[in-house]
Amino acid sequence: MYVYDEHDHQIIRERVAQFRRQTDRFLAGELKNEEFLPLRLQNGLYVQRLAPMLRIAVPYGMLNSKQLRKLAHICRHYDKGYCHVTTRQNIQLNWPQLEEVPDILAELAEVEMHAVQTSGNCIRNTTTDQFAGVAPDESIDPRPYCEIIRQWSTFHPEFAFLPRKFKIAVCGSEEDRAAIHFHDIGLQLVRNDKGAIGFQVLVGGGLGRTPVIGSVIREFLPEQDLLTYLEAILRIYNLQGRRDNKYKARIKILVKAMGPAAFAEIVEKEWAQISETPTLLTEKEINRAKSYFTAPPYQTLDEASAQQQLNEQAASEKAFSNWLSRNVCGHQISGYRAVTLSLKPTGVAPGDITDKQLEQIADFADRYSFGEVRATHEQNIVLADVPAAQLYALWQELRPAGFATANIGTLNDMICCPGGDFCSLANAKSIPIAEAIQREFDDLDYLYDLGDIDLNISGCMNACGHHHIGHIGILGVDKKGEEFYQVQLGGNAGKQAALGKVLGPSFGADEMPSVVRKVIDVFVANRIDGETFSETYLRVGIEPFKERVYAKAS
Amino acid sequence: MPKLVKNGQLGDDTTVVVTDASMLTDAVVESADFVVSLDLYNQLLSEAPEKAAKAGLLLNGDQDPASVKQLVKQVSLICIEFPVFTDGRGFSLARMIRDHFDYTGELRATGAFIQDQLFFLKRCGFSSFVVADETKLESAIQSLNDFTDCYQAAADEPQPLYRRR
Numbered sequence A: 001m002y003v004y005d006e007h008d009h010q011i012i013r014e015r016v017a018q019f020r021r022q023t024d025r026f027l028a029g030e031l032k033n034e035e036f037l038p039l040r041l042q043n044g045l046y047v048q049r050l051a052p053m054l055r056i057a058v059p060y061g062m063l064n065s066k067q068l069r070k071l072a073h074i075c076r077h078y079d080k081g082y083c084h085v086t087t088r089q090n091i092q093l094n095w096p097q098l099e100e101v102p103d104i105l106a107e108l109a110e111v112e113m114h115a116v117q118t119s120g121n122c123i124r125n126t127t128t129d130q131f132a133g134v135a136p137d138e139s140i141d142p143r144p145y146c147e148i149i150r151q152w153s154t155f156h157p158e159f160a161f162l163p164r165k166f167k168i169a170v171c172g173s174e175e176d177r178a179a180i181h182f183h184d185i186g187l188q189l190v191r192n193d194k195g196a197i198g199f200q201v202l203v204g205g206g207l208g209r210t211p212v213i214g215s216v217i218r219e220f221l222p223e224q225d226l227l228t229y230l231e232a233i234l235r236i237y238n239l240q241g242r243r244d245n246k247y248k249a250r251i252k253i254l255v256k257a258m259g260p261a262a263f264a265e266i267v268e269k270e271w272a273q274i275s276e277t278p279t280l281l282t283e284k285e286i287n288r289a290k291s292y293f294t295a296p297p298y299q300t301l302d303e304a305s306a307q308q309q310l311n312e313q314a315a316s317e318k319a320f321s322n323w324l325s326r327n328v329c330g331h332q333i334s335g336y337r338a339v340t341l342s343l344k345p346t347g348v349a350p351g352d353i354t355d356k357q358l359e360q361i362a363d364f365a366d367r368y369s370f371g372e373v374r375a376t377h378e379q380n381i382v383l384a385d386v387p388a389a390q391l392y393a394l395w396q397e398l399r400p401a402g403f404a405t406a407n408i409g410t411l412n413d414m415i416c417c418p419g420g421d422f423c424s425l426a427n428a429k430s431i432p433i434a435e436a437i438q439r440e441f442d443d444l445d446y447l448y449d450l451g452d453i454d455l456n457i458s459g460c461m462n463a464c465g466h467h468h469i470g471h472i473g474i475l476g477v478d479k480k481g482e483e484f485y486q487v488q489l490g491g492n493a494g495k496q497a498a499l500g501k502v503l504g505p506s507f508g509a510d511e512m513p514s515v516v517r518k519v520i521d522v523f524v525a526n527r528i529d530g531e532t533f534s535e536t537y538l539r540v541g542i543e544p545f546k547e548r549v550y551a552k553a554s
Numbered sequence B: 001m002p003k004l005v006k007n008g009q010l011g012d013d014t015t016v017v018v019t020d021a022s023m024l025t026d027a028v029v030e031s032a033d034f035v036v037s038l039d040l041y042n043q044l045l046s047e048a049p050e051k052a053a054k055a056g057l058l059l060n061g062d063q064d065p066a067s068v069k070q071l072v073k074q075v076s077l078i079c080i081e082f083p084v085f086t087d088g089r090g091f092s093l094a095r096m097i098r099d100h101f102d103y104t105g106e107l108r109a110t111g112a113f114i115q116d117q118l119f120f121l122k123r124c125g126f127s128s129f130v131v132a133d134e135t136k137l138e139s140a141i142q143s144l145n146d147f148t149d150c151y152q153a154a155a156d157e158p159q160p161l162y163r164r165r
């Protein structure tokens, strides 16, 4: 994991001081509300329905146990004893006091954390695969590049007042777990035929009101050119992106209007002028970044005997076997596994986590996984380096702590934004819908039989719950002041990137569990040979679902 | 009178914004610093080159940066006006003028920018700033130095941190 040096500490400390002064000026009436707004947003501070909300950056999802304990302390001392894992791998506090935010930031700085650029019209936290560095299908670890991008984008003087927010995601594996097709810039790490590392560059993807799948504007960008190229893209966007209409200000609209080829051409033209500047990455810097993401001191473990033991434990205990098949996945190092801690037990808002639980996770990380965890964009927590032989012991500890719900990847592991319970932009609540669906599908064996299904819920068009790219997407809509829900089918966040199609007219909250039940029934009735939901959907299309869900009661 | 912060020094901002050729009396041309829009500058170049020679340029982000490329060698003052402080085009325009066009004269920020942007403005190559509210001067000068270290290369520091670490 990256470790701050004196420069990093200095910059973050100065940021805390800067924000403290801005807050003081605001409270003293010397800084106008509309001027303070973008300044506090760029420090992650929103003013929400009930209270301010502080979004803390978790760069590409990585956290260590010391940071988890600090977060627990902050939740307890400055908030109501819990926080929320967001769909962009960050952590959100729901009830901080504005006057105390500078103190919170100072506490975070002590453990090399901050809330820099977690909101506002600037370059946001770079996200990646939660299994980076351990995924068996990974060819290149994306994290050193994420850290390089983090540093470059932190207080970039030219790009702090963009037309709109700007999100970058990096993927280094076969399967895309970072949704790079749906970011302003998506970067796929690749090797060219000479074995050199570089990026395939996608631009103009995004969700929100106008969901768009990103376009490839460059097949191979050598790694050392990363920052100059990003700078060229951002400069063109900053100068030419629309500023007259907030809903048309994202880069996707610019790329669409110009066409990806024409956009690529002006980027290349700008890039030609800056590609040789000192912002060209050095080999030394790339190696320095990589030096923080080397393998932890793995032991040499006997994979075969560990696997045999797991088989025996699984055979004698069904609940363990379920957990093993849903919440545990493979690892690059033999004898190790990556474990997902489910933050989606029925009855808890998806992604919510208490101060005590944060401390428990810190302990698990220290004892089982080299002191580190990752926050996932599906709003769970990953222990990435657990010895297979210790899985049973870990599982026994996770159960009483509430993290062992064996539902990862199932319908009940839904992505869900805070919605109308917290968010002032919401059209409808989302958390109670998630819970009602979880209660409808309370039979775990049935859920396992259904296989992997992404169900994503957003409380409004802003799509923080990524509803367009759920296999089943649910969107809260407002109809004459009442909360309704639109259903979409067929979205896909991965390499088979697809946007969901609207099923038809929307439903009331109380209808939602039975609507999802009908959708699942159609899948089960049409499914051939263990197909996944999205395979069946691709084969049969949306019609059978429409027919069933909107069938008149006879 | 609005104040001008230039090289850390304080002064009055006496620059006249000339919006029409008829405003350019001999008195103005002789006695004052003045700036004109790009269109007016081009008009002066053909109609009254001696006046153009004394004029500064006033840009606001609407212009295609390429259209000023040739002119920057002839002027010693360029003002970039921020129509609203959230309009960040001026930051990129400034960098292009400094980095691509090698402009070495005075680059002044005017208009609706706020003091909390001063540090970034400076980094992008602005060398002077018009501060409308005199009471905020001291605080503004402090904001110019919000940070002592930066990650990126920019107009004020050609080397990114990773080449200095």
Ligand code: SF4
Pocket: A417, A418, A419, A420, A423, A424, A425, A426, A427, A458, A459, A460, A461, A462, A463, A464, A465
């Ligand atoms: S999708 Fe809408 S309701 Fe949900 S968190 Fe985002 S802005 Fe709020």
